[in-house]
Amino acid sequence: MKLVITGANSSVGLSLLGRLRGPGDVEVFAIVRSERAAREIAGAGRMHVRVVSYDDADGLAETLTGADCVVHLAGILLEGRGTSYASANVAPAAAVADAAARAGVGHLVLVSVVGADSGSTNRYFRTKGQAERAFAESGVPATIVRTPILLGVGTAGAHAISRTIEAGRARLLGGGRHTMRPLDVDDLCEAIVRICRARPEGVRLLELVGPEPVTYRALLERAATVAGTDVALGSIPVGLAKAGAAVRAALTGSGFTPTVVEVITQDEVVERNADVDLGMTLTPLTETLRRILARGERAT
């Protein structure tokens, strides 16, 4: 099987590549945007690294030619001075969908987010919904996997938890009362491999979330228990956090905008978890926390 992974240097990409290394029948092509990112990934054996620009339609189509499955991971939550939701969440997805159709790819897989909606008033959820639409309308069999906050090696969610446990204190947006369904990144990677191996049929939308609903406050309290320590949790009203984020973003160009505050305080609710359809047993949340705290996940 020829498998192409875009945004291969993302935290999900690196975990997925780790799972696919070693003997097996999968020929992997890891796509990144820069030589710097390519150096983070050791190509060896059946793993090849390609630096490709999403603006280079021919180069992209050439790399995708003969692929049984293309997994699209490029995307952002935090905008920066040189990158926007349009340029990171929408344009690369549209380019990959077009290239996949031209190249006759067998199956497109998009890692999206719970809450994605092309009609949303929130720009992050809207652009993720637009990426989904590009995949769904590509004419290529496609599976869209909506995910919640991801926890595991290198993930922003794991960094945030480890930082709070290390500091022993935090002020949580809205008191951390929003409900999350944290998913172990290893479980997502297992799901992606299963999806790529399955026979694709039309366009399929899956929502894969972690095994347990939990408020962010309860998640941090559980993490403290796992780490054998205490954590003091205060609260910042969401409205105040949004106002502060708006001022900071205007003054400094910070990517932590009111849009992001809205995203990370949204309840992660799904009607049907895809773990059953995929025949998976999900990692218990406490086990995931044990792993990330044992590694001392830190922001890099």
Ligand SMILES: NC(=O)c1ccc[n+]([C@@H]2O[C@H](COP(=O)([O-])OP(=O)(O)OC[C@H]3O[C@@H](n4cnc5c(N)ncnc54)[C@H](OP(=O)(O)O)[C@@H]3O)[C@@H](O)[C@H]2O)c1
């Ligand atoms: N982490 C989560 O909790 C979570 C939750 C739900 C959905 N997701 C989605 O899952 C996917 C992987 O997430 P992640 O957390 O592993 O990502 P990540 O570690 O933040 O990496 C982001 C990836 O997107 C690429 N990228 C950034 N700006 C780009 C642009 N303008 N054009 C093309 N590529 C760009 C980056 O490449 P460079 O290094 O070259 O910038 C990198 O490969 C993303 O689409 C994300 O939105 C993540």
